[in-house]
Amino acid sequence: MNPIYSLLSLIFWFIFFFLFLMPALRRYSLNKAREALISTLEEKRKSRVITLIHRQESVGFFGIPFIRYINIEDSEQVLRAIRLTPPDMPIDLIIHTPGGLALAATQIANALVRHKGPVRVIIPHYAMSGGTLIALAADEIIMDPNAVLGPVDPQLQGIPAASILKVLEKKELKDIEDHTLIMADVAQKAIDQMVNYVVWLLMENGMEEEKAKAIAQELATGKYTHDFPLGVDKLRELGLNVSTEVPEEVYQLMELYPQPMGAQVPSVQYIPVPYRTEKKL
Template identity: 60%
Template sequence: MTFSFGDLLWIFFILLALLPATRQYRLETVRLRLIRSLEKKRGSRVITLIHRQESLSLLGIPISRYINVEDSEAVLRAIRLTPDDMPIDLVLHTPGGLVLAAEQIARALQKHKAKVTVFVPHYAMSGGTMIALAADEILMDENAVLGPVDPQLGELPAASILEAVQIKGRERVDDRTLMLADIASKALNQVEDFVYRLLVEKMSPEKARQISRLLTSGQWTHDYPLTCEQLRELGFPVCAELPPEIYALMDLYPQPAQRRPSVQYIPLPYTRETQPNDR
């Protein structure tokens, strides 16, 4: 059997198209194997909610991902498939996203009768923080952070809209700004009440109201990092050593490759005795 140059070219493009799918399948297989291993070790259902930039097939175009309704549908489905007496471990790595989706996930986790543990290896901001607050236990890397959950209207913080109207006066702003201020006021009250309901089962009503108002009032910028130390001061028992499987799992959700990486290192654990000697 002989092949023409055109035939070989078609075969090359077919293999090139199948390569990403094959690589993705192998990666998914390793992820599921590691998740199953962690489930057996902890006797729990492990769910991951990990948002990194994804690349679109051959085009290599990075797209950012956030918490959306598809995520909430998948997480709720996983919770429904979990027995009431089985703990749930949720691995969170997200910049946040749609409030509706985050609230659905948080409410479902809060209703689960067995223990719910949230693992934060790097960050869980905004809606991710809201989900973490629903857990019975939050385990974070010592350098990981959570964030405020103050609502945003498009690109504008709800608290800042109200502050602008207060400074200028209602009679000096246009009708659209007044309508935004009305929506902002409702959004702040709604999110504060929801966070309060998440916290009141874990602490006194007075403490729950104080913390919910602090996290939603816009005292900080929306990307302000709440460290382990700050969270402990607020009364959250966070920050313990994460299982090594969590870090291994994060390695299986790589960022898209860049032509020139911005971070490079030798991926081996060092001790003082094994430190390379330049002499």
Template identity: 55%
Template sequence: MEGLNFSGLVWLLFILMAFIPMIKQFQLQSQRFKALSQLERKRGTRVIALIHRQEMFSFFGFPLTKYITIDDSEQILRAIRLTPKDMPIDLIMHTPGGLVLAAEQIAHAIRMHAAKITVFVPHYAMSGGTLIALAADEIVMDPNAVLGPVDPQIGQYPAASLIKVTREKNINDTDDQTLILADIAQKAVTQVKSKVFQILKDRLGQEKAEELASTFTEGRWTHDHPISCEELISLGFPVCAEMPPEIYELMDHFDQPVRRQPTVNYIPLPYQREKK
């Protein structure tokens, strides 16, 4: 009888371990929807959040690394279709980038929406995230937030570097695989550059659009280079502005996995200097 009770206790604990993460995830999703709804009422817009972080999501808490996928593009395109053509859209982005196809689909849908679309970047929107941001009517960034280059990557190599190798090295001393990769790299750079140009030309004019398309795709920087507000302003993008506090509150509902030993500690309250 004691063995049966112990066995039943083990099964009960296992069931609890399985369902507690699901309950927490449901509560977290409810908090996210509430924050989105509050922001929509305040701004009179449709709010869409594209936020990629690692989350403790599964029975055993394995963190899942996220990036822009086809599933993301399908969901955002559906959200835009469900939005009236005359309703502005706010897109909150926090992403390291992802699939070029998915990012281009989202950028195209943003350009086709009749009403104003504003992209908010509280921390960073790199690579494909930058491509999406460039398609918006307005970009609002935290003063410390960054965008990134949109130069294509071929496997583990930057496309611009593969092209440079074949230009500077004798073709007879270059192996076939490198030549093939360089050919693909040239096509990829041409395609992405053309896409950036198409995104920017109506808003900035042909000459400025060509200049910026080259800047963002030519491999001037490493792929993970953070392009700051100051750099973007110098390129002709007035992007730094006051971020609505509700966006920071929404980001609080997309926490990173809890570590056993936190590496950053502070009292999470806004401070004001006391008057003497």
């Protein structure tokens, strides 16, 4: 066999395996960096740090992106982390999520509100829908000044439950299909259940019943669209315990959950170093 051909073949296979393994090596490196930063944060805050971060991540040889939401696997892992935490140890749960399965979010919220030690939910950017429900279980919500939560009104097959009930107000009963009537019945139950659950969740953390009911009515009955952003000022106005003292390590941790880079030019770009204004003498 031609030695040059053998050398080229060896180089080709080396490059092929390197490209094939590169995504796995990159994920391993990111995981180790995340674990090191979480350990640093735990030592600083004397707490158990748990992350629930949903970003698009690229996987496989072609770096195909996929979108993640709160699911049962997430609730299993969070509940396991809580079980491994001493009852009196504080928990810091870092959330970045568009929401997800109500059952999974409810399980996480239940476990957090029953934890005897202080529970703090940290939101560097957003925690919508199920993420907001989890945040309501915390003793303290720590948000970036520009971060947002969202309403927790139930959705049925992608339709707001409150909007389904509006049909009963707009039409006479004889003009409404049986399927719509069934959906409206389920919608009313879903709203009532969510309102009662939010009230219970807030009262478990020591909130007065009337205040808890007012917050539940605001967030769970369809007053807003499901993606409406609720900022720090609005949440404080509602009576929630919200702080804006997000630890710097949390922002550093978010940098270790990069969005997948495609062939397109990035839509946001800047010089990634902190700037300081020079002091004038």
